[in-house]
């Protein structure tokens with residue numbers, strides 16, 4: 001309750017800052033996964049996070065929509081501070097879409113039902129409106145013809161595009177991507193990246209955990225390198241790739257760029 | 259003509275012809291050759307198995323039909339024939355008793371209506387192609403139980419004043435939920451502290467009054483204990499406080515919480531009015547019920563109550579809230595650790611101790627509560643198995659979309675989890691159906707019990723009476739259980755093709 005007064009403070013700046021992390025720390029038991037994370041993301045900004053496996057990238061973006069709890073520091077998303085207050089968590093989740101590595105589509109529902117579920121139950125849209133919106137986004141990710149199939153009947157790339165459309169149907173202000181292409185075959189990666197580039201160009205605020213450096217160069221405003229739970233380096237993509245400052249970044253880049 | 263392919267640079271010049279499948283792989287003969295006589299070992303097993311089946315079937319047919327006695331007025335018919343088989347006249351004579359027990363003869367139409375309406379609505383519910391599932395389910399789960407209750411017992415329930423006070427208290431108490439539903443747990447409690455304290459005092463007094471006898475005074479046309487009177491006053495105050503300023507607010511959540519509560523309370527009162535109303539039906543004590551009627555009443559109630567309770571317990575056991583989890587674990591483990599017979603004994607002896615004095619509780623009702631809770635504990639573990647099979651990603655995707663806990667469970671997790679455990683659920687139903695025979699222990703006559711009891715009728719004592727009776731009992735149980743089993747297979751296949759279609 002001590003922080004209650006601080007909860008709405010950031011709302012004034014909400015026009016500018018979409019996400020703010022202040023001195024965030026998180027532990028899994030004794031293991032310190034996130035160490036003193038400070039990060040501010042402006043509206044419309046596109047951020048790519050990379051780093052070695054186990055460095056805490058997933059944990060970091062999962063904290064942003066409270067799929068994981070942080071233990072100290074502040075996370076303020078769209079003017080709402082994430083605490084145990086369920087109402088505020090719901091508010092944040094309504095505005096933040098998330099795309100997972102393994103798609104996590106609902107296998108018992110058709111593609112269309114996957115897309116309309118949350119708008120109907122969370123946004124209280126009418127079924128007809130929700131379906132119209134869903135078809136709009138399915139067209140945008142170029143698979144309107146699959147609307148009545150079940151996820152299991154689609155290829156991996158198509159499934160991931162459905163997952164993106166499903167998030168977009170909630171009309172989120174912020175999109176989080178956790179390695180959206182790393183479970184896909186090379187020829188499918190391209191179709192998913194195209195959709196993400198399109199989304200980036202529309203001005204969506206995005207945080208992507210990915211190792212697709214081409215994508216980072218093309219759309220990112222900023223690339224963040226994490227290692228062992230800390231942000232080691234952040235810079236514009238050009239600087240980051242051409243002129244990495246820290247030794248760890250250099251080592252990492254030499255490994256993934258061959 | 260195709261050339262012999264050389265390793266490189268060969269191109270097919272003609273398509274290979276499409277030929278029919280070789281003979282003896284299709285049709286009934288083909289089926290037998292591939293499935294029954296595919297190898298010497300398989301052939302031997304087929305012949306041995308077939309001989310055994312024929313031997314058993316012959317034994318049954320010989321006993322039941324060939325040597326069976328079909329007509330007669332009393333035991334003489336069956337005793338007269340030497341080396342006779344099944345004594346069917348006994349079954350014809352007693353069949354009504356097997357079905358209705360000692361339900362009064364001229365009132366059996368009431369049972370018949372319940373049977374017929376139940377069978378028809380259940381059948382229309384079970385057929386996936388028929389429409390109006392929602393209304394059908396509503397009828398089966400709300401209207402039908404009430405109708406059955408009124409028809410079978412005669413309604414016109416006589417509630418003791420203690421029961422009425424208890425129900426009134428509980429209804430008033432439930433008003434405390436309104437602010438919590440409207441404003442969330444924390445704020446709901448904050449805003450309603452005084453009412454909560456009053457209700458807490460009332461509960462404390464009630465608990466004390468269970469063990470300490472209180473003075474009684476004359477009021478409301480009868481004697482009422484001081485404790486009850488104080489409690490009702492306290493709870494009324496609490497309810498008024500809880501609802502009070504909520505009624506005037508314009509907040510939609512508060513309004514709908516209030517309306518929801520009013521609706522629920524009205525529904526409960528409507529039910530009470532219905533079961534206490536006089537429809538001019540003759541009262542039939544549950545002691546007079548018996549046979550298939552009791553078996554079905556116990557089994558169906560158990561089945562209908564076990565599934566929702568089991569789901570709640572399974573969710574509770576996986577809950578993050580320690581109190582809820584602990585309660586679920588203790589509940590499940592206690593009930594699972596006790597044999598059903600013990601549960602039934604306890605239900606008929608211990609349960610009345612926990613209820614306010616003067617509440618008279620029907621023996622059948624006690625057995626119903628016992629079996630329902632018992633099977634709920636088993637059901638909970640079955641459902642939990644299904645819940646565990648749902649990957650964490652499904653929960654996370656649902657949460658990330660902003661679905662609340664109950665929506666996530668209802669829309670995403672349970673539909674998938676329950677589909678997985680259909681075989682387990684039906685298994686539990688079947689075993690519950692057969693376990694109903696144990697109510698004999700507390701003096702209720704189910705199908706098996708009544709058949710057993712009929713053996714002692716001197717009019718029908720014969721060497722074959724027992725065998726025939728048990729044969730009929732086995733046959734009737736088997737028909738019901740086999741039907742459930744087939745239906746579950748049907749549903750499984752229907753839903754599984756869905757899965758296969760989806761390639762998951």
Ligand SMILES: Nc1ncnc2c1ncn2[C@@H]1O[C@H](COP(=O)(O)OP(=O)(O)OP(=O)(O)O)[C@@H](O)[C@H]1O
Nearest residue numbers: 028029031033051052053054055056057058059060
């Ligand atoms: N639920 C958990 N309990 C305990 N430790 C965990 C849990 N989840 C993750 N970890 C640990 O936290 C660390 C960071 O995990 P995280 O998934 O955030 O890494 P990552 O950077 O996303 O890695 P990758 O590139 O492999 O996905 C890892 O060492 C991991 O083993």
Ligand SMILES: [Mg+2]
Nearest residue numbers: 057058059179
């Ligand atoms: Mg990860």
